[in-house]
Amino acid sequence: MLKIYNTLTRKKEEFQPIHPGVVNMYVCGPTVYNYIHIGNARSAIAFDTVRRYLEFIGYQVNYVSNFTDVDDKMIKAAHEQGITVPELADKYIQAFNEDTAAINIEPATKHPRATENIPEIIQFVSTLIDKGYAYAVDGDVYYRARKFKDYGELSGQSLDDLEVGASEHVSADEVNKKEDPLDFALWKPAKPGEISWDSPWGKGRPGWHIECSVMSTKYLGKTIDIHAGGQDLEFPHHENEIAQSEAATGQKFVKYWMHNGFVTIGKDDEKMSKSLHNFITVHDIIKEVDPQVLRFFMATTQYRRPIQYSEDNLTDAQNNLQHLQTAFNNLEYRKQDAVAGGDAAVEKQLADFKQRFITAMDDDINVQNGIAVVYELTKSANVYAEQTTVALDTLNQYQALLKQLVSIFGVELTVTGQIDDEAIQKLIQQRDEARKNKDFALSDKIRDDLKTKGIIIEDTPQGTRYRKE
Numbered sequence: 001m002l003k004i005y006n007t008l009t010r011k012k013e014e015f016q017p018i019h020p021g022v023v024n025m026y027v028c029g030p031t032v033y034n035y036i037h038i039g040n041a042r043s044a045i046a047f048d049t050v051r052r053y054l055e056f057i058g059y060q061v062n063y064v065s066n067f068t069d070v071d072d073k074m075i076k077a078a079h080e081q082g083i084t085v086p087e088l089a090d091k092y093i094q095a096f097n098e099d100t101a102a103i104n105i106e107p108a109t110k111h112p113r114a115t116e117n118i119p120e121i122i123q124f125v126s127t128l129i130d131k132g133y134a135y136a137v138d139g140d141v142y143y144r145a146r147k148f149k150d151y152g153e154l155s156g157q158s159l160d161d162l163e164v165g166a167s168e169h170v171s172a173d174e175v176n177k178k179e180d181p182l183d184f185a186l187w188k189p190a191k192p193g194e195i196s197w198d199s200p201w202g203k204g205r206p207g208w209h210i211e212c213s214v215m216s217t218k219y220l221g222k223t224i225d226i227h228a229g230g231q232d233l234e235f236p237h238h239e240n241e242i243a244q245s246e247a248a249t250g251q252k253f254v255k256y257w258m259h260n261g262f263v264t265i266g267k268d269d270e271k272m273s274k275s276l277h278n279f280i281t282v283h284d285i286i287k288e289v290d291p292q293v294l295r296f297f298m299a300t301t302q303y304r305r306p307i308q309y310s311e312d313n314l315t316d317a318q319n320n321l322q323h324l325q326t327a328f329n330n331l332e333y334r335k336q337d338a339v340a341g342g343d344a345a346v347e348k349q350l351a352d353f354k355q356r357f358i359t360a361m362d363d364d365i366n367v368q369n370g371i372a373v374v375y376e377l378t379k380s381a382n383v384y385a386e387q388t389t390v391a392l393d394t395l396n397q398y399q400a401l402l403k404q405l406v407s408i409f410g411v412e413l414t415v416t417g418q419i420d421d422e423a424i425q426k427l428i429q430q431r432d433e434a435r436k437n438k439d440f441a442l443s444d445k446i447r448d449d450l451k452t453k454g455i456i457i458e459d460t461p462q463g464t465r466y467r468k469e
């Protein structure tokens with residue numbers, strides 16, 4: 001039985017979705033004013049991996065993730081680049097799609113933009129005003145945080161703690177308008193020349209938090225199974241989403257809250273932050289790092305733990321991934337001399353591996369224990385592929401299970417170095433001849449020539465094989 005750590009209750013709970021067999025899941029997406037940074041990638045990879053596991057154990061997952069396509073940062077960046085806010089959004093949504101495809105994030109079931117939902121946002125804010133949870137002042141609309149009885153529950157803070165924090169980052173103008181420092185903006189008036197929409201409170205745009213309440217409710221329903229995002233969103237963003245949604249609908253907003261850990265850079269464990277000059281974008285990373293390696297590296301750390309981004313850790317991930325790929329190739333290579341049929345004893349072992357993998361992952365998506373089972377499976381596959389006699393069905397079953405389990409981490413194993421690649425085979429035969437004749441100069445030359453073409457020759461007890469780098 002799958003257990004998930006629920007930030008709201010601070011406990012691992014048995015996962016029971018509201019509708020049997022279906023998971024409705026919302027993940028807070030990026031503000032599209034730049035390429036996604038490594039912190040965005042961590043969140044996207046963590047919850048794509050969760051989604052893939054939920055699908056693997058049989059759930060249908062409705063996965064909604066938003067684009068914040070209007071806010072102060074969008075307006076500032078569009079102004080600096082001399083383009084409109086929608087043009088800026090289009091540019092970076094396209095970049096988001098390219099970057100996330102490179103790291104093999106499955107597209108969301110629905111990827112709504114805030115600006116596509118302005119009428120629904122205005123309606124939602126009006127409801128909150130009607131119910132006494134919000135008030136309009138000079139074109140602004142604020143939420144009365146103190147009126148919502150559970151405010152602070154998600155982030156585990158008392159109203160007094162929050163009050164101290166709330167007064168720190170607020171302009172004098174806002175302080176004058178708000179009834180209480182804890183109150184937060186639902187709607188903001190537009191300054192002259194800024195992008196805006198007509199509303200009952202004048203021309204303006206939505207505050208940040210309201211879009212997620214509206215889009216989660218609109219696309220997935222009043223109560224959803226999982227709402228997820230980075231730890232930095234617990235407060236104020238998710239706290240405010242709960243206050244808005246539950247005040248408006250009168251129903252519980254989210255059953256399980258999931259939050260991913262931070263990315264730290266280098267040795268100093270500095271939290272990913274722009275001010276620390278650690279602003280690394282996926283767009284730049286994948287110019288130098290194989291996107292599959294980046295994906296595998298991030299997917300194999302449990303979502304709640306911090307990830308230390310370093311060259312050493314990436315190299316480890318690359319080596320581990322190469323072992324998986326080599327085992328997959330070894331199985332493929334043995335198909336040419338395999339006997340027909342299967343091996344019941346090995347089949348039973350494979351079923352055990354699969355069950356152990358599920359047991360590991362059911363513990364709050366413990367990918368570290370899960371991948372450890374996959375590495376054991378890999379060892380077992382290599383031992384099997386070295387046997388004198390191998391069965392074709394069993395080779396296929398090993399490959400199928402490896403491929404299936406590794407795909408949960410967002411990596412697709414494929415056959416590389418196909419044995420029907422005639423030209424390479426011919427050269428390998430020539431090299432074998434040369435070695436037989438003790439012409440090592442020629443055999444080395446053939447090996448080196450192939451290496452320059454990215455073909456690696458490996459001599460094994462079963463003969464010479466090759467793989468592509």
Ligand SMILES: [Zn+2]
Binds near residue numbers: 029237
């Ligand atoms: Zn959100």
